[in-house]
Amino acid sequence: MTTAGNIRLNTGASIPPVGYGCWQTARADIAAAARAGYRAFDTATFYANEQAVGQGIRDAGLNPEDVFLTTKVWRGDMGYAQTLKAFETSRRLLDADVIDLYLIHWPQPDSRLITETWRAMEKLLERGTVRSIGVSNFEAADLDLLAQHSDVTPAVNQIELNPLRQRKSLVAENTARGIVTTAWSPLGQGGPVLHNKTLLHLAEDHDVSVAQIVLRWMLQKQIVTIPRSTNPARIVENLDLDGFALAPPEIELIDALSV
Ligand SMILES: NC(=O)c1ccc[n+]([C@@H]2O[C@H](COP(=O)([O-])OP(=O)(O)OC[C@H]3O[C@@H](n4cnc5c(N)ncnc54)[C@H](OP(=O)(O)O)[C@@H]3O)[C@@H](O)[C@H]2O)c1
Numbered sequence: 001m002t003t004a005g006n007i008r009l010n011t012g013a014s015i016p017p018v019g020y021g022c023w024q025t026a027r028a029d030i031a032a033a034a035r036a037g038y039r040a041f042d043t044a045t046f047y048a049n050e051q052a053v054g055q056g057i058r059d060a061g062l063n064p065e066d067v068f069l070t071t072k073v074w075r076g077d078m079g080y081a082q083t084l085k086a087f088e089t090s091r092r093l094l095d096a097d098v099i100d101l102y103l104i105h106w107p108q109p110d111s112r113l114i115t116e117t118w119r120a121m122e123k124l125l126e127r128g129t130v131r132s133i134g135v136s137n138f139e140a141a142d143l144d145l146l147a148q149h150s151d152v153t154p155a156v157n158q159i160e161l162n163p164l165r166q167r168k169s170l171v172a173e174n175t176a177r178g179i180v181t182t183a184w185s186p187l188g189q190g191g192p193v194l195h196n197k198t199l200l201h202l203a204e205d206h207d208v209s210v211a212q213i214v215l216r217w218m219l220q221k222q223i224v225t226i227p228r229s230t231n232p233a234r235i236v237e238n239l240d241l242d243g244f245a246l247a248p249p250e251i252e253l254i255d256a257l258s259v
Helices: 027-036 050-059 080-094 111-127 140-149 168-176 197-206 210-220 232-237 248-255
Strands: 040-042 068-073 099-104 130-136 156-160 180-184
Touching: 027 040, 027 050, 027 232, 050 080, 068 080, 080 099, 080 111, 099 111, 099 156, 111 130, 111 140, 130 140, 140 168, 156 168, 168 180, 197 210, 197 248, 210 232, 210 248
Parallel strands: 040 068, 068 099, 099 130, 130 156, 156 180
Antiparallel strands: none
């Protein structure tokens, strides 16, 4: 895996800034994404497609170690022993010796469940079966809870983020703690984001798509992103972000779209 342009995590590992979002995707989509050049894949136990992800990567002629693999522990699998078990299931399905990033998918009201899950993830880190551990959908208070119980800071907080929902204060919290932010649903699941007038104008000016404007904006802000598409042309398009750059005033225009 080439690491040029990758974002450094607090574990010393580095993550490709644009990965393929695997929710509701199948083996052929994964293979198409790998062939198109994606070298990071974001899946989860909840997506019930870890095996297809592993197979799709191999179908494209790659090995799991050639790519950055993220998966997540689901809420029903949380707890110390349960997490260790769920991780082994994920690792077997993905057919990978080592997983690059293991995330707690969602925080839970029971704080002990969170801290026990985190203790198991620290154990996986110690064993070397995972290279980095992190969280998803954590607010500042959830990050505080982990910090009170552990010396291991999450490498990543994966949160819903798009130009119309920028989560600026949470992103600042992540950054202040040395946590890299990953944006899930970066394209707003194909909804209003892609029809926003400001973004449409910028797309016209640069002769690219609105999706490319959104992803390029995240790239320039050092926010990791994981767009999903099952359309072969759009799979390619979403990774084709190097042919143009947004100028500082254009970045500011997008920054002004939400808080
Ligand atoms: N941690 C969490 O709790 C969490 C929650 C949700 C998602 N995620 C992760 O984030 C990933 C991405 O989020 P998402 O899947 O919800 O949605 P998304 O990536 O924001 O949007 C996907 C939608 O946008 C369309 N699309 C993709 N590229 C496009 C383009 N260039 N132009 C126009 N339309 C385009 C897709 O349709 P086509 O397929 O037809 O192109 C699809 O309907 C997921 O796959 C998953 O890995 C994580």
